[in-house]
Amino acid sequence: MDKIKVGNKKIFEILFLLSIIVFIIFHAYYRNDNPIAVISAICGITYTFIAGKGNPICYLFGVTGSAFYCILSFQNNLWGNLLLYAVYYLPMQIVGFFKWNKNLKDGENTIIKIKLPKKELCLLISLLTIISFFVYITLVFSHDANPILDSITTVFSIGGMYLTVRRAIEQWLFWLGVNILTLAMWISIAMSGVRVYSTIIMWAVYLVLAVYFYFDWKKELNTRTI
Secondary structure, eight states, X not given: OHHHHHHHHHHHHHHHHXXXXXXXXXXXXXXXXXXXXXXXXXXXXXXXXXXXXTOTTHXXXXXXXXXXXXXXXXXXXXXXXXXXXXXXXXXXXXXHHHHHHTSBOTTSXXXXXBOOOHHHHHHHHHHHHHHXXXXXXXXXXXXXXXXXXXXXXXXXXXXXXXXXXXXXXXXXXXXXXXHHHHHHHHHHHHTTTOOOHHHXXXXXXHHHHHHHHHHHHHHHHHHHHO
């Protein structure tokens, strides 16, 4: 019975991923979307999905998606996001690949998940909040398109990526907050007439996946402690 449930779950997840990719492609064709946004969206969603399953292969899609997102951020004057992806995300994708491969379950190609100590989590949040303020000031003087949202999403994405490499369940809570704010940022950009519909869909899917995989990881961690 358990094997049947697991099999059905895998089928559902794969069909969900494929349906989103197909939807993005057809929607992009219909709305004449930016091709850079389309490629970034497909790679980003695939990365997040495979990362949620705990497979290190996700970082191959992460590198590609991050590179195209750099171009997209440059095109839309989002200097904080550009700096984040070019200087931090791309190198961390490589670090994450090797870190995850060193922490695989015996006989499996999935990682051992952890829960971050509360003291470390509180310290991380405090540090990121302080850094966000200074990044905001910097972005204001660099004429960033949206300095408030860009600074918060940029800095807390750093925390989210750190937690991802650490294999910590708390990453999904970070991504949940980042996804909501980033989605709002790109919607405001789209309302100004810029064709970034695939990017909006991407961040909306990120939001759904963050909720889904938080509870999926939580269930596994709870089962392990019983």
